[in-house]
Amino acid sequence: MSRVIVKGLPTYYTEEKLRDHFSKKGYVTDVKLKRKNNGESRRFAFIGYKDIADAENAVKFFNGSFIDTSKIIVELAKSFSDPNVPVSWKERRKERDELLQRTEERLQQMEEAANRRKAKKQKKVNHLNDKIENNSNLKEFVEAMKPAAQSRSWANDEVVNTEGAPTNEKLEEALGLTKNGSDDSDDEYDDNLVSGKTKTKDDNVNENSEEKMISLNDMVSDEKDDETNEPNGKDENMDDLDWFKSKRKRIIDTQEGDEAKNVEPLNVSQSQTPSGIENGKTEVEAVASGEDEEEEDEEKEETVRELSLEERNIDRILVTGRLFLRNILYSSTEDDFRKLFEPFGALKEVHVAIDTRTGKSKGFAYIQFETAKDAVKAYIELDKQIYQGRLLHILPGEVKKEHKLDEFELKNMPLKKQKLLKRKFEASKQEFSWNSLYMNTDAVLDSVASELGISKNELIDPTNSSSAVKQALAEAHVIGDVRSYFEKKNVDLTKFSEKERDDKVILVKNFQFGTTKEEIGELFAAYGELNRILMPPAGTIAIVEFRDAPNARAAFSKLSFRRLGKSILYLEKGPQGLFTKQADQSDKFQVEEKTTETKPNASDVLESTKNEDVENNEDSGDEDTGPTVSIFVKNLNFSTTSATLSNIFKAYPGFLLAVVKTKPDPKNPGKTQSMGFGFAEFKTKENANAALRTLDGFTLDGHKLQLKISNRVGNTNEISNSKKKKAKSGKIVVKNLPFEATRKDVFELFSSFGSLKSVRVPKKFDKSARGFAFVEFATAKEASNAMDQLQGVHLLGRRLVLDFAEQESDDVEAEIEKMTKKTKSQAKSRELADLREGNSGKRKLELEEEDEY
Structure with missing residues (x-):
């Protein structure tokens, strides 16, 4: 370990003194003096060295030595992962509090889950009870199927719903035993009852089997058998009581039609099993088993253990494969971390955040592995370990933000652009x-x-x-x-x-x-x-x-x-290792700092030019009659006049005119009012820029002036804005060209004024010239020079008319509009020619002014 612990320090010793004292045996990277809450020293500290050898030498040298009158103990420090490191009482209390809090939260969650299950179960029971209460047959069936331990024999009449039960008259009608009105006694019937009490063992077995006929399964199956195999007559060996018992299942069918309609139909499956019976279970048992399964699922969900912080970090690293390192040495380089992490797997990128001003590390770095499993391995092994005298803290890193184009965006680009982007992307990965x-x-x-x-x-x-x-x-x-x-x-x-x-x-x-x-x-x-x-x-x-x-x-x-x-x-x-020595001073490149001129004060300029001779300004104004440049002045006070505006500009060289734009005053007919802006005109652009740099922001009549170069044409020049724009082009259109002139003639004429990129002489269908040509120079300066030298020159007896050609517009919509306008003009020209040839009647034809192309 490259970190040592020092015990027995004097209470007055500071971190600066510790650094000076222990730096005798190596470069100290970190000093941590532990203090109490009140700032008092706890008399021990941690000293970090860059190399393990320096730390071991420091232990040998300083252990048992004295600082002032205090004997110190110096040992190699242990990392947090060392099992021999004792846990402090604060950490134990913190863990105990966290455990208690987690237990309380878990108990509360279990109680809430139990209440939810209980409420859900009670809701289902209430629903089932309501269903039984509304169905008398189902209620009677449920009561009959109850175990003996849950039923009271003396309370049968109270529980069974007698409403809708068959009366004696209906029973007699069903059995065909209606009274005939005679006075015969019922001795024969009583004898039958008496004889029923003295049955044999076999008869008891039959009786028990007959009592099981109350089951719904037996009801449905017996009804089906009777419907198919019912005998036409009475069996001769069957006495009246047996025949009565065989007819006992017919009681349900003897209910009135209205009551029978109220009974919910039984959904019999392919195996003739009622809906209330599933896999040999009654409806109550099925509901109970379903509730048990739901309870088990909920218990499984609640018993899922909450992941710890370290487990969450590992899950995150498995997704990104990127590590975030902090508390690193400020002099650490990418090579240091590459050597540290390469044993765990192939590295994709090592990035140490650098301060651009000092060129040193900011104290954190990113490590990107080729595979996420290698990143997890490095995280487990190196987190909270001592590296270069510091405790290395590793966290899961976020996914690196890369501005990459997907295939859909690439398809929308030109093929040339696609190839360029792909080449750049491949070049960044080339090794x-x-x-x-x-x-x-x-x-x-x-x-x-x-x-x-x-x-x-x-x-x-x-x-x-x-x-x-x-x-x-x-x-x-x-x-x-x-x-x-x-x-x-x-x-x-x-x-x-x-x-x-x-x-x-x-x-x-x-x-x-x-x-x-x-x-x-x-x-x-x-x-x-x-x-x-x-x-x-x-x-x-x-x-x-x-x-x-x-x-x-x-x-x-x-x-x-x-x-x-x-x-x-x-x-x-x-x-790697291309240079064997550090760079010489002659090989270093120093960026020349651009000196920014301080903005002159407008008041100083005006003050310095007050005593100048006005005649000199007038004489200099006649020297140049070229195109003028205007300055647009806005945010003027509405009370500012043209004379006031001229007074602040006339001190500058090249000034010609200053005007405040006005409009008719609607409230005072015959008078004008200021529009809040104006123009100042200068001879050259240099003069205008000098005035603009000085007077921009100057306060006039309580308003700060805002100045910028205007596109407005000066009054002393007739050149249009379009020609100014054309002057930037290196392409010239040559008009009034003789029809006999060839491309070679035009090339030889213009090639003496610069290098030509192209010469084009348009021709008609019959190969004759159309009377104009296009000449494109390599630079706009050469084209401008040719324009100045060849203006008014005659070729084969014709005076050439030169002008700068229009530049091709980058706006697609503008080009479409231009072509549409040209097509309309050509169509109207053809229509006019047809009218002239046909000598037809007069027609009103609206013609637009044709543009020159």
Whole structure:
């Protein structure tokens, strides 16, 4: 363990003194002096060392020594997972309170569950009782099926519902024993009763079997048998009592029709089992068994043990496979944690949160494993363990937020964009490149040609069959120069063949010749501080090293396959241990801080220009008669006039005019009122910008002025806004072109003023020219220069009319509207031509002004 415990400290000793005292035997990473609630020292502390060896040396050196007059005991500290660590009385009391609280909550939940089950059971019993009370036959059946222990023999008449029971008259009618009105005695009937009392043993058995006929099963089955096999006449061997007993089951059928209709029908299954009897059970037994099953299910749900905090953390880690580490050393690096966690499984990512200002850790990190089981294993083994003198606290990490496009979003993008995104995504995962020192072939040839002082065409002759050999020799020469340069800059070239990559080092390749070190530095410095940039004199490859790995990963993902100039950047992560020494001061890249000019005070400018000669301003106003620039001034006081507005602008060079816009006053006819804004006109854009920077926010008549450059055209210039926009284009339309002029003539005329991208001379169906052409220059500046030089030039006797062509709009709706308008104009032109040829009667035709294309 790299953490020690110190006992027997003086009460007045502080953490700063402890750090100074124990730092003699190694780098101290953590000092924890334990105190009471009132702030008094408990006379023991924990000291953390970065290495285990330093902690062991400190124990050997300081154990038994004295601090002032107190003898201290120094031992290696134990982690929380050590079984020999005693539990404090506070923790025991806390555990006891938590156990008591959990027990009370569980008892309360059990009581609530029992009440719910009892209420549910009582509800079912009440429903069953109501059903029995409403059905007299079912009630009689239930009472008859009760066990002897639950029935009272003397209370049969009280329990059985006699309502609707058959009377003697109905019984006699059913048995065919109606009285004939004679005075004969019932001696014969009494004799039969007496003889019934003196039955044999077999007769008793028959009687017991006859008593079982009350069962519903026997009722239904006997009724069916009697309906099918009932004898037509009376058996000769059957006496009257036996015949009466055989007819006893017919009593139910003798009830009145209305009463029989009230009896609920019995749902007999395929086995002729009534609905109240399921698998040999009565309805009451079935309900009771169902309740028992529900009670068992509820008890199972309630007996589910509540998961502990550690078990919940493990379940979360199994989902994400990501660990969150805190209380780590601020000087820890990603390599330290990679070495710590790699024994538990393959790592997908190690990310230490870095403070961009200091470049040091923020005290927490994230570990992403390839498999979640490895993450759980690492969590169980390393949580609350001592690492670099600190107690490592591990928690389940949240799923990393990745802004990835799904297949549906990719399908909606152009194919070129899809391929670019896929290449960027694959580049971020690439760990090895087959050619780390790859260089653009065109850049290699340019570098060699520049070194030899010749053109690339002279170096590579397309008519010579040995051009490929020359190209290979040139590349070999450049690679040799690059290798020698990197070796001088402490770069180990043998590391390029190794697989392990360093996130902080990026190889920049495939940029065009002429790209400077400053351009590369400015491109990458936007993502974080750079340690060094190495670029050989050949200018074909570069190595960029970041101070922080997270910033380097961000730059790698954003700049992969980024267009720089005419080429696309190829990025590759550099190998581990590429540099043998620290960066020299000459290799470091310093971002030049842009100096911001302090905004001059408007009152100072006005005060300094009060004594200037007005005639000088008037003379300077006649020097330039070019296009003017206007400043839009808003938030004016309604009492501010044009003269007041002119007074604050006239002190600035290039000022021409200031106007407050007005409108007729509806309350005072013949007078005007201010609209709250105005315009100030200057000769050049530079003059307008200088005034805008100074007077923006200036207070005039109690109102703060708000200024911005206006799109309004000055009064001294007739150029339209559309032409200003066209001036930014590098494409020129040449009108009034002679029909005899060819594309070659136009090309030779304009090529002397710059490099041309394209020359197009539209033709008719008969291959004759249409009288105009389009010339596109490489830059807008070259096009503007050609416009100035060729205005008014004649070609084959015709004066050329030049104008900037309209730029193609990026708005699809605008293009559709433009094409629709053009189609309508062409249709009306054809209609007008048909009218002229047919000499038809007069028709009213509305024509719109045709646009020039």
